[in-house]
Amino acid sequence: MSSPIYIQIHNKIKQTIESGKWKVGDRIPAERELAVHFGVSRMTLRQAVQTLVDEGILERHVGSGTFVARQKVQERMSSGVTSFTEIIESEGKQASSKTISYLVTTPSISESERLDLAAGEKVLRMERIRYADDLPICFEVATLPYNLIKDYARSQISTSLYRTLAENGLEIGHAEQNISATLAPERIAEYLDVKRGAAILRLRQTTRLKDGRPFEYVRTQYVGERFEFFLAK
Missing domain, CATH: 3.40.1410.10 (Chorismate lyase-like)
Structure with missing residues (x-):
């Protein structure tokens, strides 16, 4: 059973970032360009990108585009797990x-x-x-x-x-x-x-x-x- 197309694209973009081709703070190509590159619809490409945004790997800047996310300042918290x-x-x-x-x-x-x-x-x-x-x-x-x-x-x-x-x-x-x-x-x-x-x-x-x-x-x-x-x- 293969992964959904958007997950396959998610993986390829993540691998591109991890390889160092796209570095922290870099703007990634526009959705239209990436959709053509991967041979998919813009809707499928957008779903892949949104998944990476939700994971904190990419970040959107309104009016500027989508960028490789910078490491955020973190405060470690601990508490019981509640559903x-x-x-x-x-x-x-x-x-x-x-x-x-x-x-x-x-x-x-x-x-x-x-x-x-x-x-x-x-x-x-x-x-x-x-x-x-x-x-x-x-x-x-x-x-x-x-x-x-x-x-x-x-x-x-x-x-x-x-x-x-x-x-x-x-x-x-x-x-x-x-x-x-x-x-x-x-x-x-x-x-x-x-x-x-x-x-x-x-x-x-x-x-x-x-x-x-x-x-x-x-x-x-x-x-x-x-x-x-x-x-x-």
């Missing part, structure tokens, strides 16, 4: 999800790296809109090692993954998180019922089991006016 469902229910609200896509496929280079996958391993890539009392809070792309979750029903995974793992004796450990600010592109704005360009909080997270195995690589975009991160130290 979206648990967070929403703790506020006395009803958590729900709408699954946009659910696909067992070949991982991207980034997904393989984050999940420490061996060659040939498959992943489940799932896109969801997450709600609190029917209000869209975030759009999430979660990638999971297929071997870990292949025996679970789709409803068990798409409704509350953490709860399903716990019920099957898999204890959640810690997570590595990167949080940054961005603006909602057209597709995300439509999913979250906000205007294009609305403030978005972007989270990239790798979550591990107690034994250290990574089981989830998730890219989540939260509506800035509907969600905030709180950390107690």
Whole structure:
């Protein structure tokens, strides 16, 4: 099973950056030029580029183009890992999800790296809109090692993954998180019922089991006016 075309292009662009051909701060070629180079539609090319933006590898500058991202200043944070469902229910609200896509496929280079996958391993890539009392809070792309979750029903995974793992004796450990600010592109704005360009909080997270195995690589975009991160130290 081959990867979707946009993931294949994602990999090629990432490899170009890692080879040093495009360096930090460089502007990459325009979408039209790249679409011709790869022989794909601009929509497919745009999806590949947006995936790299969501991963923090590229960054868009309004009116200027797309650039190889600079390393951001980081503050290391640590806290317990809490699922979206648990967070929403703790506020006395009803958590729900709408699954946009659910696909067992070949991982991207980034997904393989984050999940420490061996060659040939498959992943489940799932896109969801997450709600609190029917209000869209975030759009999430979660990638999971297929071997870990292949025996679970789709409803068990798409409704509350953490709860399903716990019920099957898999204890959640810690997570590595990167949080940054961005603006909602057209597709995300439509999913979250906000205007294009609305403030978005972007989270990239790798979550591990107690034994250290990574089981989830998730890219989540939260509506800035509907969600905030709180950390107690």
